[in-house]
Amino acid sequence: MQVATGISVAEIRKQFPILHQEVNGKPLIYFDNAATSQTPQSVIDALVHYYQRDNANIHRGIHTLAERATTAFEATRKAAQGFINAREVEEIVFTKGTSEGINLVAQAYGRKLISEGDEIIITGMEHHSNIVPWQMLCQQTGAKLKVIPVAENGEIKLEDFEALLTEKTRFVSVVYISNSLGTVNPVEEIISKAHAVGAKVLIDAAQAAPHHPLDVQKLDCDFLALSGHKMYGPTGVGVLYGKREVLEAMDPYQGGGEMIRDVSFDGTTYNDIPYKFEAGTPNIADVVAFKAAIEFVEGIGYDFLHQHEMTLLERGKEKLYGIDGFQPIGTAENKASVISFLVDGVHPFDLGMWLDAKGIAVRTGHHCTQPLMDHFNIDGTVRASFAVYNTVEEIDTFAEALTEIVKKFRK
């Protein structure tokens, strides 16, 4: 595949050293991208460079290394601001990932501004990380959690959401793209409808960030959380976006260094946003290297990403759907490049083990969405999730391997 800008998948693949290896004697085919994506050489180089040249604690040091580390750290904040089109750089809070971002909001916003009798709405396809923090908040405050039902094809209906909205709705937290099903949710409509009743909205963009352009001003969401490691970046770094006025209204999440202005035994004053939410020495190296991942995604561009991933998805459907007993789980019309499936009479675990023996990495299980699996009345699925470095040839190999494996169970 080649586009006008001269980007090719072959060239992209060359930037990922990890892909060029054999697993169980077969060339690695990595289809577990929704769990974590691989990192290009530029991200690895940035990590190494940081530790070889710039490592120091940030923000308060006056020496040269501290200055360099601080500059690099804050440069990523600027890059993240541009990446999601936040109005101000102070609206970017670094976290260790999407889960921490959601927990931060549930606690720092929720405990202060949500109380007994208030209602919080999520969808039935949320990752546990967008369920449990709200359940915890409900236990702490007496608020009530309501769930938008998921249809058989893995979509939610806006009218079902509207039916749940009341004057008591204080918060709506929804996933942009489902990790288990690939469903792309109509978040713009959800946000505007939630705002109409005065509720705040958080968008879980963990799966969206690698596939879909994010513009928080256009979306008008109050919060958005994403993870670096799902978008070709390092693990242990994430971004929480929050509108300035909302972040300022919140209490700090954790206490410690960095998040304070003055501390005395009589009382403490807190730092400004975003530092108020970044207690302790952050994951400096990974934040610094995350900038290279943002640049990688921006360098390719979402047009190419989308076009290529849709090619992979269509090829997957074409090659896989005809396999004996193949049962796709999640067939939403607007869907990211994820194929979750079952094969009649074969346990997902057996499929996953066999695929691994053939060098193909997929995920099996409930994908941290147990309530969704319960809804479909299944224990789990096999999930193949594609990234920009995957090829149609890999999909073909995958389909051939799966066909062969299924035959073993059809004696």
Add this chain to the structure above:
Amino acid sequence: MSTIAEKQKEIVEEFSMLDGDMEMTINYIMELGEQLPEMTEDQRSEENIVKGCQSKVWLTAADEGGKVKFIADSNTAITKGLVSLLVRVLSDEQAEDILKEEITFPQQIGMNRFIGTQRSNGFAAMIKQMKLYALALSSKTETSA
């Protein structure tokens, strides 16, 4: 050499012939699983589920003429094969031998490489459960004697 140790040695020898080939190994494990008799619906009860396994594993035991007989099953073909290895090693043995003998074959056949650490935790849970059954059955025998 005890029969448990002998059976473990046999398994190690059988697996060594597979030469570390993942596909051949899985094929072999599945064949072993197919030979393990299926449990009845009644036996596949909640209380017989071994906790700590990723896929479902059911295990029960009975005293048969002074020896412990294990019956086990799983809802996945590969796990069933792995479970069959433990049944082969520990079933039809005296409770005291089951309690005494160390189970070494999973490490020796490189089970970690084939099933990953999460699976071997399940394996460890299964061994523990089998020893608990042996303990329960042996104390029952002592009491009644």
